[in-house]
Amino acid sequence: MERLEIKSRKNKLYKEVEELSGQNLFGCYQCGTCSAGCPFIEDMDLTPDEVIRQVIMDNWEVLKSRTIWLCSSCYTCAERCPRDIDITKIMEALRQIILRLNIDKCDLSAIPMEKRKRIPQIAFVSAFRKNIG
Ligand code: SF4
Numbered sequence: 001m002e003r004l005e006i007k008s009r010k011n012k013l014y015k016e017v018e019e020l021s022g023q024n025l026f027g028c029y030q031c032g033t034c035s036a037g038c039p040f041i042e043d044m045d046l047t048p049d050e051v052i053r054q055v056i057m058d059n060w061e062v063l064k065s066r067t068i069w070l071c072s073s074c075y076t077c078a079e080r081c082p083r084d085i086d087i088t089k090i091m092e093a094l095r096q097i098i099l100r101l102n103i104d105k106c107d108l109s110a111i112p113m114e115k116r117k118r119i120p121q122i123a124f125v126s127a128f129r130k131n132i133g
């Protein structure tokens, strides 16, 4: 996410994420169960449990991670977490923080018309959902 300029802000990142997601990040004991079941783990640059750890450490650089956008909100991790942490909501909160910085991850107008015709409609729906989350 090269366009994203991250600066540490006054607020702690974990506080913003907790407020938006309603999840207790400090309940995570880093067991990795969420990552073990994630269907997109192979393409992620950080595993979901690593994302949580970075947020707790107040590392704003985590907002550059592809993982946040690759998450498909499938809820597998949320279903399996032994601490009942809804990681899906945490990913959504991180996307919201990025979008509130007025940064659009998906620039659909940049996709050539020819390619647009071949992209499944569900992919567009998914992209829009992430933009209005
Ligand atoms: S499954 Fe739950 S407790 Fe385990 S690492 Fe993931 S979020 Fe943390």
Ligand code: SF4
Residues within 6 Å of the ligand: 034, 037, 038, 039, 040, 048, 070, 071, 072, 073, 074, 075, 076, 077, 078, 087, 088, 091
């Ligand atoms: S909700 Fe996101 S992070 Fe969790 S298993 Fe599904 S794709 Fe992976």
